[in-house]
Structure formats: structure tokens, C-alpha cells
Amino acid sequence: MLIKNKKYHLIKEQELIAIYNIQEQKVEKLIKVDPLLIECYLEVNSTKAIAEQQEKYHHVLTNLQKAWPDLIVDMDGEKLEQLIELEEAAREFARLNHHYFSLKEEMIFINVKETLSFYTVNNFSKSVDFKFSLLKDIHQYTAFSNKKKGEQKEINLIDIASFEKEELQYFETMMLRDDSIRIYYYNTVQDVVLGEGLVGSDYGCLFCNKDELPDTSEITAEVSSLIASLLQFEIIKYNRNLLAFLNEDITLTKGKKFLINKSTFEAQDIHIKRSSVCTCCAGGTVRKVV
Structure with missing residues (x-):
């Protein structure tokens, strides 16, 4: 199953999509996409969504792979389940605790994921x-x-x-x-x-x-x-x-x-x-x- 590599996160930068490297804390590349599909691209940050609707995101995943080959990986089984569990826990932490930090909820999620993954x-x-x-x-x-x-x-x-x-x-x-x-x-x-x-x-x-x-x-x-x-x-x-x-x-x-x-x-x-x-x-x- 094709999913986004766990070391990356997609961020909206005006009308562009930034490929952010969580592990190295830097933007690898900015890519231009159809403005009507920006939200669909951002949904790729959810491994659970991709796993449940692989067909829906196939075109987006293919485009992302062409733009940055390391961004998309093939994963199944226990590793996939563990990654989904990790991401859901990170999202829940960010949702419940964002008011304790001077960071946006998305950045809290990214940093929690960094801790759990790297x-x-x-x-x-x-x-x-x-x-x-x-x-x-x-x-x-x-x-x-x-x-x-x-x-x-x-x-x-x-x-x-x-x-x-x-x-x-x-x-x-x-x-x-x-x-x-x-x-x-x-x-x-x-x-x-x-x-x-x-x-x-x-x-x-x-x-x-x-x-x-x-x-x-x-x-x-x-x-x-x-x-x-x-x-x-x-x-x-x-x-x-x-x-x-x-x-x-x-x-x-x-x-x-x-x-x-x-x-x-x-x-x-x-x-x-x-x-x-x-x-x-x-x-x-x-x-x-x-």
C-alpha cells in the first residue's frame, strides 16, 4: 500500500505545498498543485485516511512521488498499523494540549511525531x-x-x-x-x-x-x-x-x-x-x- 513516508509532512504555503522533512527540520521542496486539490494533498498527512481510501488518493500519491520520490513508500501489515496508531496519538495530544504551547496545533503534531518516530x-x-x-x-x-x-x-x-x-x-x-x-x-x-x-x-x-x-x-x-x-x-x-x-x-x-x-x-x-x-x-x- 502506498503511503506518505513518516519523516515528511505536507504544509500549505499560500498556493503551494511544502514538503517538510520532520527528521531534519527543513523544507525539501515547494510544489505547485491544482488549487482545488490542495486540501486533498494535505489529507495525505493522515496515514489512516490513505489506508482507508487508497483509490481516492492514488492520483495525488502518484504526483507526489514524481515530485519527490522519497516522499511515498510502500507499507503494509503491522508497521502500517503502528504508524496509524502513532499518528492518531500525536494528533490527539496536539488537539488536547495546543493551548499550552505558543505553536499552531499542526506544528505540535509534527514535533510529537518527531519525538515518537526519531x-x-x-x-x-x-x-x-x-x-x-x-x-x-x-x-x-x-x-x-x-x-x-x-x-x-x-x-x-x-x-x-x-x-x-x-x-x-x-x-x-x-x-x-x-x-x-x-x-x-x-x-x-x-x-x-x-x-x-x-x-x-x-x-x-x-x-x-x-x-x-x-x-x-x-x-x-x-x-x-x-x-x-x-x-x-x-x-x-x-x-x-x-x-x-x-x-x-x-x-x-x-x-x-x-x-x-x-x-x-x-x-x-x-x-x-x-x-x-x-x-x-x-x-x-x-x-x-x-
Whole structure:
């Protein structure tokens, strides 16, 4: 079945159609189409619509393929179903949350799709192996040793209980140096905790105003499932463009911790404060990785 390549999005530019590369964040080409068919071309952004009405869009898809061959691909089966599910989730997020961002709903959709399709998600844990319905390619690690540098389009999830303080200090220093995104999580006797969520040195680091790491408990299958359900939609919000255009903080963890009491299910936020004398980030001055 012919569909639009997931790395592209069609945008109306006056009387033209712009082929926008989501992965590289640039317009590849402007094409002129029949003004009466512009809306039909834009409908190609919906994989679900194409899959349900392949015959209706055949002519448009053929024209787009001639204009930019990489724009149209052949896809069927499970991969097609997963792409439709991903796009529908991205559209729903954009529809429900557009008023929290100084971006048009279409641009929110594009950025959410970028996160779900092209961001790398790493989970560092010796015991937790997350399964997400939307995020299929989670890289699981049991040690930091294979991680040499941070990347701009990646989100790191870290189980605090799996690592010693010195290991976490090393990892934090690398994340600070490379302006990387990371979200910590852990379980205690009383609470399930997500956070801190950190981006480079914007909000300090894991060790700001802390003498010791928290006392943690084993993450059971039930707790792991709860954390995964919260993280899946938290990860979406950590797209760098979305963070930059966020008018009202709807994240659970950005610069804070989110705690759920396991007895009462009451939730609370604890905002972190950057320390100017932190031995790890020195209030924003990154220490050299040895």
C-alpha cells in the first residue's frame, strides 16, 4: 500500500505545498498543485485516511512521488498499523494540549511525531525493562559504560536504584556536558517517584542540594507498569521544540519530582533548586568528564 513516508509532512504555503522533512527540520521542496486539490494533498498527512481510501488518493500519491520520490513508500501489515496508531496519538495530544504551547496545533503534531518516530529512548536499569505501546524501539542498558556521549535527539531514563552514587555522578557530568535530556525514576516504601527531569544544566543536576541519594525499594511489575504509563506521555513533552514553546508547564518532571503515594494515590510535585556550590554541576558550570 502506498503511503506518505513518516519523516515528511505536507504544509500549505499560500498556493503551494511544502514538503517538510520532520527528521531534519527543513523544507525539501515547494510544489505547485491544482488549487482545488490542495486540501486533498494535505489529507495525505493522515496515514489512516490513505489506508482507508487508497483509490481516492492514488492520483495525488502518484504526483507526489514524481515530485519527490522519497516522499511515498510502500507499507503494509503491522508497521502500517503502528504508524496509524502513532499518528492518531500525536494528533490527539496536539488537539488536547495546543493551548499550552505558543505553536499552531499542526506544528505540535509534527514535533510529537518527531519525538515518537526519531528520538532515541534509552532506559538504564538492571531490573526494569519498560514496554511502551507507542515507543517500540527502547534501548535497554544495564550499565553506563557503553554511553560515551549524549545526543540532542535522545531521552535517557535512569533507574536510580540500579547504580552507585559515583556512577550516577559520572553519568550526570556527561549529560551536563552534552546538554542531554534525562528523567530519573525510583520506588520507595511510600512513594513511586518520577524525576528529576533535566535538560543539560537548565535546572541544575541530580545532585544539587543533596548529600545522599534516596533510599529506594525494589520496582515491582506493578510499579514498573505505573511508571511506564506515566513516562510514555511524559517523553512526548520532552521534544526540544515543544519545551521551548511551552507556555504553561504540563510536564510531570521538568525541573521537579513527581511523587505518587502508594497508599492514598495522592500526587505532589517537588521542585528542585539549583545549587551554586554543587560538586557536580557547580550551578551550571559543567565539570570535565574524566
